[in-house]
Amino acid sequence: MKQFMKLTLLMVIIFSVFIFNLYPAEKVEINKTFKPAGTVEIKTVSGDCTFKIGSDSEIKVSLVHTYDADSFEPIFKEEGNVLVLEEKFKEGKKCNAGESTWTVTVPVKTNIKFKSVSGDFTAGGLKGDIHGSAVSGDVTLANLAGKLSV
Secondary structure, three states, X not given: OHHHHHHHHHHHHHHHHHHHHHOOOOOEEEEEXXXXXXXXXXXXXXXXXXXXXXXXXXXXXXXXXXXXXXXXXXXXXXXOOEEEEEEEXXXXXXXXXXXXXXXXXXXXXXXXXXXXXXXXXXXXXXXXXXXXXXXXXXXXEEOOOOOEEO
C-alpha cells in the first residue's frame, strides 16, 4: 500500500510540473509615461511592437506580457533625448515561454529605431525618421514622411 501511495504522489508531482509548464504565466500589464524624446529605441526578442501617434507631447508605453518574472525583465530608460525600451531575458533560465506586446504612443515627429529577432513591427502616420531591422518578424509601415531605412 505504501508503494502505491508513493507512486501516486510521484505521478501527481510529475503531472503538476507538466501542466504548469504548458500554460504561460498570467498576463502582466505595465503602463508608463515619459517626457518627449527625440528618438525612441526599442529592442525586442520576440515581442510585437506597434507605434501610434498621440494627441499630446508625452510618450506612453504599454507592455503586456506573459513571461515569468524570473526569466524576463523589461527595460525602460531615458538616456538624454532617447527613450530606450528593451526585452531582456535573464541568463541561465531555460524556459522563456510567453509572449509580449508593446504599444508605444508618440508625438508625430518622433524618430524610431527598432531591432527585433522574431517580433512584428507596425507604425503609421509618423513624420520622424524610422531605422530598423527584424530577422523574421513582419514589418508594416504606412503613411510615413521621414527617412526610412529598414
